[in-house]
Amino acid sequence: MALIDIVKYNGNEKEFAWRFPNDELSTKTQLIVNESQVAVLFKGGKAYDVYEAGRHTLETMNMPLLNKLINLPFGGETPFKAEVWFVNMTHSLDIKWGTSSPVNIQDPKYGIYIPISAYGQFGITVNNPKEFLKKLVGTLPSFGQHDVINYFRGFYTTNVKDEISNYLVNKKITILELGAHLKELSEYMKNDMAEGFNSYGLELLNFYVEDISVPETDEGISRLKAALNKKAEMDIVGYDYKEERGYDALVGAAKNEGQAGTVAGAGIGLGMGTVMGHELGTLLKESNENLKKEDNIMCPDCGYESSKDSKFCSNCSKTFQKECGQCGQIINNENQKFCDECGSSLLKKCHQCEAVLSNNAKFCHDCGEKVVE
Template sequence: MALINIVKYEGESNVFAWKFPNDELSTKSQLIVNESQVAVLFRGGKAYDVFEAGRHTLDTANIPLLNKIVNLPFGGETPFKAEIWYVNMVHTLDIKWGTQTPVSIQDPKYGIYIPISAYGQFGMTINDPKTFLKKMVGTVPNFGREHITKYFRGMYTTHVKDEISTYLIEKKITALDLGAYLTELSDFMKQQMKNEFDMYGIELLNFYVEDISAPEDDEGVIRLKKALSKRAEMDIIGYEYTEERTFDALVGAAENEGSLGGMMGAGVGLGMGGSIGETLGSALNQATDKVLNKDIRTCSNCNQVVGKNDKFCGNCSQMLNDSNLKCTCGSEVKEGQKFCHECGKSLLNECKHCQAPLSQGAKFCQECGKGVENND
């Protein structure tokens, strides 16, 4: 039986745990532990002791529990079988993580589901070697970065979905704005995952989200971008989406001859029906005022709405006059009207030169041809 005299680390530098390949030890075997490492002695699946950096003799003085497992003297040297595991305690700060496939996230502001991909890196160190070996390593001869990435992939993929959704709700932002909050989101996710890493004897030093993206051709992403663009336009001009839709409907009705009155009636009817009707009716009435306050041209004879380029009224054949005549009291008067219908004042003026009657708004006397001065 070949007993091992020297036990030392011969694994690669980038692994977290490495098992010494021979378990034939004795009470005179020398255990060498390098800086930033610890060695754990296992027998029968149980961890007996942890050795810090230095040179150790595996006798009962150094391992009191060895008395219970070593009971056969062998010429001053007692052989026994045990496993020696080396655990690297260095800080590893560049472990990559990423979602293998996009995760579906519901945008809290618009309710649209979009696929999100995320990646980054995290830093860790092992702070409880016994717990780490028991829960993570198992029977593999070594445990490296690829094992950490594989074992924790399901955890951080779940956390990416859950924590991003929670963060969006708390911050009241849309999913496409996450790129501006990566630092805050990274800290938020680290805090949420820290306790789960602790359960495996690992301290999570940092967790960075380097990028979050969504496919440009996804239908949900396209819809969300359109909604954000529309909202931005409304924010610029300062009114809400419901107001815009109501206004568009009324403008369309005004441009469609014969339907304006029906739409106005609908606005009044909605304005009289319950709390929802009152809200919508108010919006309709406000939008109606905006439409009606525009320069709608009417015939001076029959008040029929006419086109802005019409020369004759389609209803009464009256020639349309574009002049905007007003009495001194401010009331609008018609071409050829002799008295104001509001104040009763005569609208006929006389030429100061020949006393001939002047028509309303005339600039020259039709009798003498001289310019008309303002008689008001």
């Protein structure tokens, strides 16, 4: 095979590295290196001399490292074998990246796992040609953007998951709020991934997260959005979740009573369908204030506090008050023995032997007769 007179770059603009196809060189071979390129001579798979932009004659004085290996003599045209690699040092800023499938990330604020998909682009440049060629290129004839994407897909996919999770924890925000933080998240991820690229002789110039999406059909997302919508509604109206539960209980009590007798019942019975916005918030606030009076009644079943005039527990609907069987007078004191209106006995008695029974007795302790409620 004839010796090569001129060695120059013949790859395309998308290549990071390109190998000259012939290795039959001599001390008269002219090496032409373009601007924004370097050339690296390899012998036996090991990188030796590096050439900057310009025209170089591959003579012994221009190959100090390689000359030590093959002992090239001075003068004359001496043939030798060596590979010439051209490395483009330009900035490649349009390398696309994306998660091939959704990755599950736990929302630090709500604790549920949410599958997310992310994509964007990044820019790199070669900052250590020898390290780049040894660790990434190997025996390939060329190395371009497509190879970078394939080699680093696992690296950035893993880092995307970890860095997003760390960012959410550090910022104490939910996944659904990430859209407002993409610029800061991009810089955060670039800083953390730069060292990984640098170990391969590459400098990570930028890393952009263009979009993070979540599947609308995911059950966790649907529940989370419903909860956030409910919270927004409560914030607008002016009440919280505890007050809403109390309101629901009051509705249930009013239905059980069958009439709009209490404050809540009156509000529900007279205009439940028309109470909106500020009026609903005012009604709930007034009801809540009534429930917080010092002389509230505590339900013996669930421990919830209700106003002293309540006939039912606002939480579990347990009946508080009892009526005199003779005159219908309301008895507030559960331990009262006689009606203060007509004087009739309020004690629970066995219908068989008239023995005095406890309020929760199911059988008479004297005659064993089943208690009739």
